[in-house]
Amino acid sequence: MTSLQRLPTSLTPLDAALAVLLDDVEPIAPVEAVLAETVGCTAAEMPPLPVHPLRDIAVVDGYAFSARDLVGASSYSPLPLLAAPAWVEAGEVMPHGCDCVLDADSVDISGPMPQVLAEAIPGQGVRRAGSEFAAGSLVVRAGQRVLPRHLVMARAAGLERIKIRRPRLRIVNVPGGSATAALIAESARAESADIIHVTAASRDAVSIGAALDTGACDLLLIVGGSGVGRTDAAVTALAARGAVLAHGIALQPGRTAAVGRIGKTPVVVLPGAPDQALAAWWTLALPLLDRLAARARRRTVNLPLARKIASQIGLAEIVLVERNEDMWNTLAVGDLSLDAIGRAEAWLVVSGGSEGFAAGSTVDAYVLRE
Template identity: 60%
Template structure:
């Protein structure tokens, strides 16, 4: 028996709606800071003010600026005793609001003279200036970035609350390079990724690997087409439910969506361009839904050149940023070099014939 596409292709929006139907965002979990990078923040704790008091940011003399008005090398200001010396990172003494350089105070025996004025806040980090009181450790619904991790570490946290989908990828022999690409993208997006290798390309071997336990999303890579050695969709039908096979999407036409119990499944084609397009059009929205992520930012710029598209099929375009405009690199068919050069991607709806040159379009960044 050979896989076959249905007589009519399923519109992308219908396939995506079927995939998302009944799915709820995942419950937050607490992860060590290193593991939380890239995950979507959820239930982040409120931090205490930092620093808790004024601290010196430079080595020098701690003084009060108002006490030094008019001091200069031509008109030294005598003091009855030397001001306190502070090292960078130390708490500022009471009544001091600035730090003078070492050579701004001259000491000769019992005589102490100040040779420069001070400015309030000079060489000082104010209490709460790094972290405001009750500031969240990461914004709910946004990815946890390096700056969020820095704040958490400075505040003394060792864990953060996040939503982190668990992704299982089943590789069909012959699609390893594509699987490695998808796994790398998923790792960078903060997902917990597990990869498995089917023993062969036949239906039974693939079906044996379709285990939905301990994962929130399952992907197969390869074997979704209609070749004589393609059996991933039949394997999915054998173990679960196929919701749609054959999408009105280019690249990505032979992708399929389904369920194993309550776990969503996406069968990605083995070709890198078709797999990446299906990942962007189907898997990314699914991950964002499970993670309760805020809508992704898109960048609107005019097209440097027109994009022509056929009505009835949603076409994916790869774009590069050139002179504050989007330059189309590839539409519908994606050479590997276009995938490597792309800065953004754009979905041309099935109802559109494309966009004229100069039309402002909102594209999603490949690397956020």
């Protein structure tokens, strides 16, 4: 009979567990991807762009002129022309020597001699050369998430592909925790990870171990089976295939989470309960994904607390907050209901060495809705 997996008598501090998990983990190599497949991914090194546009471009339909030739023109004192002016459509290159565009109502071409009925200023109706971006500009800085608005710039520059880092993530669902595994998979997709999602044949250590294939992934997550019950065997399976670096994290919720390695591949074992899995996902798996993708620091918002947060010494506690009149309103501390998870706009961690924060204290919270 297989022995039960057991938690150690003392829990590993969250900072220590994260440090050992990140040790020797380097960013993955960047890959080139077509623009449509890069949204949400982390940008790698970008080539400097040429100036854009290269020449002045009309931004409205109308007649092209040099503004200095139109001084004094008005409906009361029309300016006669010896020849019909050049017509340009929005997006077309401006004719040589022209620096403004007048709309059709400002030019009378009904008579034998065309007449201009209005003045213009240089640049009117025109997008100047280099006004969109200067030479040497970047589509997006390395380490930042690629957003749809970045791709407008890439396409204007004529780029079809850019370099990104997209970590490969294998999620192994231990039977009985499908809803939580789906939550983690959906959270990983929101991070634009390349996901392989499989379910172990059974909850025993042999079946779970058979699903722990690290050959095609940069990070392995096991969801469920991290506790010490008679049917919990995820950490035992990890120990049989690789190394358990820490089991039992001083994290509330999420005490039964574990971290380890199989070969060089980092492994995080997430508890099967949704709140515990999310806590371990936010504090252990996301920092690892960020390291693999060479992602810049995640965005936080610094606001004062509407009321105090009391925390237990020795445990890092997850706090869920929502914004209310430029203050953080606490939704949950340590015990995270599904309602609080659904309403939360941000989260933060009260470290194990802190008793919490006084009302009015300003705190940094990680934004959940980027």
